[in-house]
Amino acid sequence: MDPMMPPPVRRIALDRDPFIAPPKPIANGAAPTAVAARPRAVRAPAPIVRERMAVESVWLAYGENWVVRDVSLPVRQGEVLAMIGASGSGKTTLLRSLNRLTEVTAGAARAGRISLDGNDIHELEVNTLRRRVTMVFQQPNPFPMSIFDNVAYALAERPGRGGRRRRRSAKIESAVNDALQRAGLYDEVASDLDRSALRLSGGQQQRLCIARALAAEPEVLLLDEPCSALDPISTAIIEDLIVQLRESVAVVIVTHNLQQAFRVADHVAFMHLGELIEYGSSEQVFDRPKRDRTREYISGAFG
Amino acid sequence: MATGQLAPSPPPGLSIARTGREGTGSWPLVDRIAFWLCWITGIGLCVTAIAIVLFMMVKGISYLHLDMLVQSPAPSAIQSQSGGILDPIVGTLIVAAIGTAIAAPIGVALAAWLSEYRRPAWLAHTVESAIEIIAGAPSVVLALFGLLIFSQGFLGFLSQTAANGAVYGRSFIAAGVVMAVLALPLIVGSVREALEQLPDRLREASYALGRTRATTIRRVLLPSIRPSIATGTVLGMGRIIGDTAIIRILLGVSLTNQGVGHLPIIGALRGTGSTLTSYVYENSPAGEGNAPQKAYAAAFLLLVLVLALNGLVTWLTNAGAGERRGPRTAFRLLRFSGAQE
Ligand SMILES: Nc1ncnc2c1ncn2[C@@H]1O[C@H](COP(=O)(O)OP(=O)(O)OP(=O)(O)O)[C@@H](O)[C@H]1O
Ligand SMILES: [Mg+2]
Numbered sequence: 058m059d060p061m062m063p064p065p066v067r068r069i070a071l072d073r074d075p076f077i078a079p080p081k082p083i084a085n086g087a088a089p090t091a092v093a094a095r096p097r098a099v100r101a102p103a104p105i106v107r108e109r110m111a112v113e114s115v116w117l118a119y120g121e122n123w124v125v126r127d128v129s130l131p132v133r134q135g136e137v138l139a140m141i142g143a144s145g146s147g148k149t150t151l152l153r154s155l156n157r158l159t160e161v162t163a164g165a166a167r168a169g170r171i172s173l174d175g176n177d178i179h180e181l182e183v184n185t186l187r188r189r190v191t192m193v194f195q196q197p198n199p200f201p202m203s204i205f206d207n208v209a210y211a212l213a214e215r216p217g218r219g220g221r222r223r224r225r226s227a228k229i230e231s232a233v234n235d236a237l238q239r240a241g242l243y244d245e246v247a248s249d250l251d252r253s254a255l256r257l258s259g260g261q262q263q264r265l266c267i268a269r270a271l272a273a274e275p276e277v278l279l280l281d282e283p284c285s286a287l288d289p290i291s292t293a294i295i296e297d298l299i300v301q302l303r304e305s306v307a308v309v310i311v312t313h314n315l316q317q318a319f320r321v322a323d324h325v326a327f328m329h330l331g332e333l334i335e336y337g338s339s340e341q342v343f344d345r346p347k348r349d350r351t352r353e354y355i356s357g358a359f360g
Numbered sequence: 361m362a363t364g365q366l367a368p369s370p371p372p373g374l375s376i377a378r379t380g381r382e383g384t385g386s387w388p389l390v391d392r393i394a395f396w397l398c399w400i401t402g403i404g405l406c407v408t409a410i411a412i413v414l415f416m417m418v419k420g421i422s423y424l425h426l427d428m429l430v431q432s433p434a435p436s437a438i439q440s441q442s443g444g445i446l447d448p449i450v451g452t453l454i455v456a457a458i459g460t461a462i463a464a465p466i467g468v469a470l471a472a473w474l475s476e477y478r479r480p481a482w483l484a485h486t487v488e489s490a491i492e493i494i495a496g497a498p499s500v501v502l503a504l505f506g507l508l509i510f511s512q513g514f515l516g517f518l519s520q521t522a523a524n525g526a527v528y529g530r531s532f533i534a535a536g537v538v539m540a541v542l543a544l545p546l547i548v549g550s551v552r553e554a555l556e557q558l559p560d561r562l563r564e565a566s567y568a569l570g571r572t573r574a575t576t577i578r579r580v581l582l583p584s585i586r587p588s589i590a591t592g593t594v595l596g597m598g599r600i601i602g603d604t605a606i607i608r609i610l611l612g613v614s615l616t617n618q619g620v621g622h623l624p625i626i627g628a629l630r631g632t633g634s635t636l637t638s639y640v641y642e643n644s645p646a647g648e649g650n651a652p653q654k655a656y657a658a659a660f661l662l663l664v665l666v667l668a669l670n671g672l673v674t675w676l677t678n679a680g681a682g683e684r685r686g687p688r689t690a691f692r693l694l695r696f697s698g699a700q701e
Binding site for chain 1: 559560561562563564565566567568569570571572579580583584
């Protein structure tokens with residue numbers, strides 16, 4: 058690379074500055090003109106940052122094909138961790154291993170240790186773990202039930218068998234509405250929560266899935282490209298939500314949208330062919346990447 | 361997020377093009393030929409179906425009198441004095457009810473296990489083969505085997521025991537149980553196929569919320585395939601209602617339903633009787649009753665019954681497919697049919 062030329066990454070930093078303006082409120086409909094122009098959400102640093110999950114030398118395979126190789130990183134509450142990397146680099150696989158969803162796939166293998174609050178997740182009861190670490194998938198996957206039932210399904214199991222009859226109790230209703238509101242879907246669907254979730258648009262379905270994941274009141278939230286089906290306004294709502302959530306929930310987000318990673322993440326993990334190439338603070342990875350691969354990936358996608 | 365005034369519909373001047381009206385004129389020749397072949401096949405099927413129904417209707421209605429529905433068959437060489445078909449109707453309903461009540465839950469559970477658990481694998485394979493064997497077995501074979509089982513001394517309480525201790529082995533219970541075996545493969549087949557076609561994303565969504573396999577099956581997967589469960593059940597029911605061999609061998613050849621003992625319902629179930637199929641057979645020229653007019657009337661009713669059952673389950677499926685309804689909706693609807701939630 059020509060040493061006289063500023064690396065393209067720098068350009069982002071330069072480009073970015075003029076855009077740092079007071080964030081426009083989006084609630085009143087004054088949407089930003091382009092997502093790219095959205096500045097990084099101005100945020101107070103989360104008061105407490107504490108490590109919730111630790112990934113230590115984790116290897117993951119489908120059959121004999123090791124698609125995640127020796128990855129170690131922390132997942133902290135009070136922070137958003139973004140995972141970036143080319144298609145097929147193992148981001149989804151790593152994400153799914155955090156709540157042991159990889160175990161659902163026949164032939165999947167793993168090595169290394171993943172812990173939640175110091176306890177090996179493979180020693181926790183799997184369903185308890187998955188309630189504490191919920192996931193939103195790359196493709197929206199609402200249940201073929203009503204919007205209401207989709208969210209209510211995620212609420213903590215109610216004791217007794219009379220659950221179905223009492224399921225529209227005020228408590229459940231407010232929990233469902235609250236989750237829908239946080240995911241920015243409530244206003245659009247409030248008029249008919251009994252509609253089939255399958256009749257929502259793709260973006261609405263994805264926000265429903267986010268609402269569902271939130272209704273479970275997780276401690277760690279895994280988001281696999283949650284915004285790939287969303288319009289700029291919904292994306293902005295979700296991004297704001299993610300930034301807000303990080304105080305109470307440790308958030309891990311996989312995204313192909315580097316601007317998005319920059320906007321929401323405190324730390325960024327860059328993966329390539331199953332390896333964790335670089336892990337660092339958002340500013341460091343985007344402005345001063347240590348590894349050439351990272352630099353190429355970031356500049357390639359940005360330039 | 362509605363902003364401002366939105367026109368409720370396009371202005372009157374605009375011509376509205378609706379989808380679904382595409383002509384075939386623009387299609388390639390091969391497509392058009394295939395299209396017309398489909399048409400011809402479809403019309404052929406309709407004609408066949410209508411012909412059967414019309415034929416049975418003309419024959420049946422002319423011989424079917426309302427009082428036949430409330431009279432028991434009477435043994436008589438003269439056709440006009442041979443009574444009605446109340447007993448065969450009741451018999452058909454009892455056998456169908458016993459058969460489906462046993463086969464549906466077991467079939468759904470088996471299908472769920474085969475599709476969702478499959479463990480241990482050797483058992484799953486064995487069960488699959490067993491179901492295939494049953495599906496392929498002629499019903500007369502099942503019936504003979506059933507008779508062998510139900511004639512065992514320790515099962516005497518399910519049918520009649522003669523004075524010398526011989527177990528008769530023929531009863532509504534015996535016929536119903538073997539009918540359940542007959543219907544089982546149809547229910548397992550359609551439920552299992554539907555479960556296997558559900559995308560894995562659905563299961564993963566549920567697991568990712570910390571739900572167990574059992575909860576996932578009960579609250580997500582089975583409600584999603586309610587139409588297939590209903591379809592399988594109807595198929596099974598149709599098979600049960602239409603079967604003659606099992607009835608002849610396991611329910612006896614009397615035309616009237618004859619209870620055993622003094623207990624009201626249990627006595628009737630332990631007893632023997634007839635169904636519409638056995639009645640049709642008995643009274644057809646092939647049988648001994650030789651009352652072909654009665655046979656036509658009963659056959660017509662049989663057809664109506666099967667069609668009505670199909671309609672009922674379709675209706676239940678549609679009613680149950682609405683949102684916010686649980687897997688038990690069908691049963692609730694059955695109990696309070698017509699009542700709106
Ligand atoms: N169920 C599976 N069975 C076998 N191999 C799989 C399976 N899922 C993923 N893989 C393989 O694992 C590797 C990593 O896949 P993964 O889905 O984790 O990538 P990703 O980083 O999420 O990609 P993308 O950005 O396209 O979502 C790929 O090479 C893929 O072919
Ligand atoms: Mg992925």
